[in-house]
Amino acid sequence: MRGILGLARFCLKRVLSIIPVLIGVTLLTFAISRVVVPDPARAWAGLHASQATVEAIANRYHLHDPLYVQYFYYLRDLLSGDWGVSPVSGQSILENLDGFFPATFELAIVSIIIASALGIPLGVYAAVHQDKSVDHAARLFSLGTYCAPPFLMALLLQLFFSYWIALFPSGGRYSPFIPMPTHYTGLLILDSILSGNIEALGSALIHVALPALSLALLTFGLITRLTRSSMLEVLRQDYVRTARAKGLVERVVIFKHALRNGMTSVVTVLALLFAFMLSGAIVIEYIFNWPGIGRYAVQSILALDLPAVMGTTLVFTLVVVTVNLLADIAYAILDPRIRLD
Amino acid sequence: MRLTGAFLLRNKLSLAGGIIAAAYLLLAVIVALAGEHMLPYNPYAQNFGQALLPPSAIHLFGTDDLGRDIFSRVIAGAPIDAQIAFVVVLVSLALGGTLGAFAGYFGGVIEDVVMRVTDVFLAFPALVLAMAVAIAIGPGLINSMMALLVVWWPWYARIARGEALAIKNSQYMEAARAAGLKNIKIVTRHVLPNTLMPLLVYATLDISNVILTGSILSFIGLGAQPPQPEWGRMVFDGQDYLSGAWWMSVLPALAIFIVVLAFSLFGDGLRDAFDPKLRRR
Numbered sequence: 001m002r003g004i005l006g007l008a009r010f011c012l013k014r015v016l017s018i019i020p021v022l023i024g025v026t027l028l029t030f031a032i033s034r035v036v037v038p039d040p041a042r043a044w045a046g047l048h049a050s051q052a053t054v055e056a057i058a059n060r061y062h063l064h065d066p067l068y069v070q071y072f073y074y075l076r077d078l079l080s081g082d083w084g085v086s087p088v089s090g091q092s093i094l095e096n097l098d099g100f101f102p103a104t105f106e107l108a109i110v111s112i113i114i115a116s117a118l119g120i121p122l123g124v125y126a127a128v129h130q131d132k133s134v135d136h137a138a139r140l141f142s143l144g145t146y147c148a149p150p151f152l153m154a155l156l157l158q159l160f161f162s163y164w165i166a167l168f169p170s171g172g173r174y175s176p177f178i179p180m181p182t183h184y185t186g187l188l189i190l191d192s193i194l195s196g197n198i199e200a201l202g203s204a205l206i207h208v209a210l211p212a213l214s215l216a217l218l219t220f221g222l223i224t225r226l227t228r229s230s231m232l233e234v235l236r237q238d239y240v241r242t243a244r245a246k247g248l249v250e251r252v253v254i255f256k257h258a259l260r261n262g263m264t265s266v267v268t269v270l271a272l273l274f275a276f277m278l279s280g281a282i283v284i285e286y287i288f289n290w291p292g293i294g295r296y297a298v299q300s301i302l303a304l305d306l307p308a309v310m311g312t313t314l315v316f317t318l319v320v321v322t323v324n325l326l327a328d329i330a331y332a333i334l335d336p337r338i339r340l341d
Numbered sequence: 342m343r344l345t346g347a348f349l350l351r352n353k354l355s356l357a358g359g360i361i362a363a364a365y366l367l368l369a370v371i372v373a374l375a376g377e378h379m380l381p382y383n384p385y386a387q388n389f390g391q392a393l394l395p396p397s398a399i400h401l402f403g404t405d406d407l408g409r410d411i412f413s414r415v416i417a418g419a420p421i422d423a424q425i426a427f428v429v430v431l432v433s434l435a436l437g438g439t440l441g442a443f444a445g446y447f448g449g450v451i452e453d454v455v456m457r458v459t460d461v462f463l464a465f466p467a468l469v470l471a472m473a474v475a476i477a478i479g480p481g482l483i484n485s486m487m488a489l490l491v492v493w494w495p496w497y498a499r500i501a502r503g504e505a506l507a508i509k510n511s512q513y514m515e516a517a518r519a520a521g522l523k524n525i526k527i528v529t530r531h532v533l534p535n536t537l538m539p540l541l542v543y544a545t546l547d548i549s550n551v552i553l554t555g556s557i558l559s560f561i562g563l564g565a566q567p568p569q570p571e572w573g574r575m576v577f578d579g580q581d582y583l584s585g586a587w588w589m590s591v592l593p594a595l596a597i598f599i600v601v602l603a604f605s606l607f608g609d610g611l612r613d614a615f616d617p618k619l620r621r622r
Contacts, residue, residue, distance in 0.1 A: 024461030029473070036477040140354065143609070147549060147602040149556055151576050152594040155583060159591070163584040279468035283557055287580065297469075298561050301476055313473040317465045 010332050018325055025317055030074050033310050034067070043306040046087030078314070084307045088300070093311040097293060101315070102186030103173055104285065104292030107215065108277055110189070110208050112270060114216035115223055122220075123227025130232060138228070142221030150283040154214040158287065161210060168210045171289030175203040211288040218280045219273050226269045271327030275320045355610020361603035369423040372416060382410035384417040384570050393586045403588040405579065411588060415596050418570035421482065422600070425564075426551040429489045430544045434537065437497030442536040444498065445505025452502065459495035467492050468554055475563035482565040485558050489551060496547075497540060504536040542615050546608030549601045556597045572597050 034040050041058040042049065049057075058064060062073050077083070083094040119142070126138040145153075162170040174180065174188060181191040181200040189208070192201035278294075285294035293312055300308035377383055381401075388408030396403040402411035444455035462470070475488035508514055509532070517531055558564045559573030567574060572593040579589025 020457065021460055021464050024457065025464055028461055028465070028470075032473050032477045036474065038478075143605060144602060147553070147605050148598050149553055149560075149573075149576075149594055149601070151557075151560055151573075152591075152598050155576070155580070155587075155590050155594060159583060159587050275466040279466050279554075279557070282468065282472075283560060286561075297472065301472060301561050301563065304476065306476055309473060309476050313465070313469050316469045320466055321464050 007332060011329055014325055014328050018321060021321065022318075025314070025321070026075055026078060027071070029310055029314055030071050033306065034063070034070060034074070037306065044084065044087060047304065049087070083311045083314075086300070086305050086308045088303045088305040088308070093308050096296060096308070097311055097315050100291055100293045100296050103290060104281060104294060106187045106189060107208065107211055107281060107285070107290060107292060108274070109187075110212040111215035111219065111277060111281075112273070114212055115220040115273075116270070118216065119220035119223030120227050123224040124231055126224065127228045127231035127235065135228075138224060142224040144221070145217050146219075146221035148218065150214070150218055150280040151287060153217050154211070154284045154287040157210050157214050169207055171287075173204070173207050173291055174200075175207070178203045211284050211290050214284045214288075215277060215280050219277050222273055222276065223269060271323050271330075274323045278316055278320065352610045352613065354606050355613075356607075358603040358606025358608075358610065361599065362607050365419065365600050365603065366423060368416065369420040373420040373424075377413075377417060380413040380416055382413040384409060384414040385568050393582065393589075395586070396588055396592075402592045403586065405575075405589050406582055406586075411575075411592060414570035414575060415572065415593055418572050418575070418593075421565055421569065421571045422552050422555060422573075422597070425482070425486050425489065425555045426548045428486050429493055429551045429555075430547050432490055433493040433497050434540050434544050437494035438501040438537050438540050439533065440494075441498035441501030441503075442505040442533055445502035445536070446509050446532050448509075455498060455502065459498050462492070462495040463499070465492075467550075468557055471554060471558055472561070472563065475558060480563045480566060482569070482571075485555060485564040488558070488563070489555060492554075493547075493551065497543075500540060500543060501536045504539055505532055508532055508535050539615070542608075542611050545611050546605065549604035549608065552597065552604070553601050 033043075037043050040061075041054045041063050044061065045054045045057040062070050081094055083092070083097075085091065086093055086096070089096070122138050122142070126135045129135055158170055161167045169175075178199055181188065181197045181204075182195040184191050184194050188204040189201065192198075192204055281292065282294035282297055284290070285292045286298040289295065293315060297309060297312040297316075299305075300312065371379070377385075386409060388404075391400075391404050391408040392406055394400055394404040400410050400412065402415060405411055405414070440455055441459075444452040465473075471485075471488045471492045474491050475485055478484045478487060514531070555564060556571075556573035556576075559571045560577045562574070562577065564573060565571035567578070575593040576590045576597075579586070579591075579593070582589050
């Protein structure tokens with residue numbers, strides 16, 4: 001089935017196939033929070049809570065009931081937006097996650113932009129000059145950055161460009177001395193642009209620079225490698241030979257024909273990158289004191305705040321699953337052959 | 342194997358990676374067996390008078406905030422990550438791979454159930470799931486190994502199932518069945534070995550991933566606990582002193598990077614060598 005109908009059918013199938021996975025995900029998080037944890041009541045009540053509080057928590061979460069009953073209440077709570085209260089901070093976990101999410105989202109977007117700006121041209125260049133020393137250098141460089149632990153990049157950048165040469169702030173998302181821009185989206189860069197506040201924009205950009213660069217350096221290697229291999233594949237295709245035979249200038253051949261078709265793989269890669277990027281973001285947000293979900297996760301771990309950690313686990317996983325779903329759909333839009341599946 | 346050797350030699354980076362990886366493993370084994378006696382300084386000895394000294398001829402990597410020699414600590418910590426990586430990869434390969442092989446060969450309900458379960462595990466980003474399990478069972482070296490195992494086994498189950506499917510339909514298997522071999526014998530004598538061997542190549546590449554994820558787990562406090570000189574933990578401890586004593590964090594982080602890169606390069610080369618498409622060059 002071609003056309004819009006085929007696409008709609010594909011989308012529906014993909015969305016439906018996710019539901020069992022999501023149920024499985026909640027089952028696993030439930031198992032970790034109730035079965036694997038030695039004393040779930042205390043974990044939710046707080047390590048120093050009184051016995052009375054622990055008992056109250058145990059009753060509230062039905063911890064004395066059989067597991068399948070507990071799971072029913074667990075799922076009900078999740079779906080109704082009750083993700084619990086952190087025993088450490090006393091705040092609603094979902095509210096916290098909601099508050100920190102825009103910062104992580106903004107960081108991820110800026111990082112992907114930087115990573116693509118670095119990786120795609122490098123990948124194209126390496127593909128066009130295949131097997132020459134430039135290609136080998138690019139491959140080694142991209143492998144190197146992929147292998148580097150996230151904290152290495154972050155600490156080196158912080159050391160060089162914040163401590164030794166005081167170009168960028170060593171942490172935070174925004175200057176405490178400049179009033180925040182009007183709140184439209186929660187994304188400070190966008191909000192500053194929308195409210196025409198240059199000073200705010202400057203502060204937002206200078207704060208996001210090092211964290212986003214750290215994250216981008218981690219992931220651009222993947223983009224380079226995959227752009228290179230999909231370009232290589234595409235460059236061998238018949239229509240490229242035809243374009244060359246037609247006498248088109250080489251640059252036109254590459255950009256107009258090869259690149260557009262190579263983009264489909266890159267789109268899927270960008271989505272797969274997301275999961276990788278999230279893991280890196282956890283460490284990088286903590287090092288740069290970036291107020292996102294990653295930093296919240298690390299702080300919760302350091303405070304042994306199990307409910308908060310489980311909340312962040314769920315959020316991260318939901319985001320990854322959603323992004324992968326969107327990538328599948330985007331791939332289907334770009335490549336109609338997929339929809340016939 | 343002559344073909345593999347020749348190919349690896351041509352790929353010098355891969356060989357370099359292999360040498361560094363082998364040297365690291367050798368070091369880890371020596372340290373694990375010989376203990377701290379061969380180290381320049383006792384990695385646990387605190388000496389506040391010598392705290393935060395920069396790298397010098399006396400202290401190659403400098404000292405940390407408690408006056409401990411960082412070079413000795415980095416060397417002493419080498420076996421920790423190696424241990425974690427090998428245990429996690431080998432056990433995941435053995436358990437996950439066997440499960441996947443059974444799923445692929447027998448098919449039907451077993452295959453469906455195994456695939457669904459791996460789907461769920463693989464939906465989680467690796468680090469995130471490891472963090473969740475690790476905080477539930479508590480920090481510590483052994484616990485971090487278990488957390489990583491929970492995350493790692495599905496990959497091997499998946500790959501093994503694919504390999505087993507391919508073998509199941511091969512003529513080799515038809516011959517075995519025609520010869521009248523019982524299923525169990527087929528699986529243990531033929532399917533498992535042929536499934537698990539290709540997994541070893543993947544496993545070599547994977548060691549670098551486990552070391553990386555394991556070091557991040559330790560960085561956020563869920564791995565080996567102080568005063569054990571685990572590299573990721575050392576990076577975390579040095580953060581507060583970054584501006585004044587960068588060597589505390591940067592040098593252990595570089596050590597992790599070099600080891601991960603070495604295993605990655607070697608694994609890449611190994612994978613290329615076993616790739617039938619490339620062998621024809």
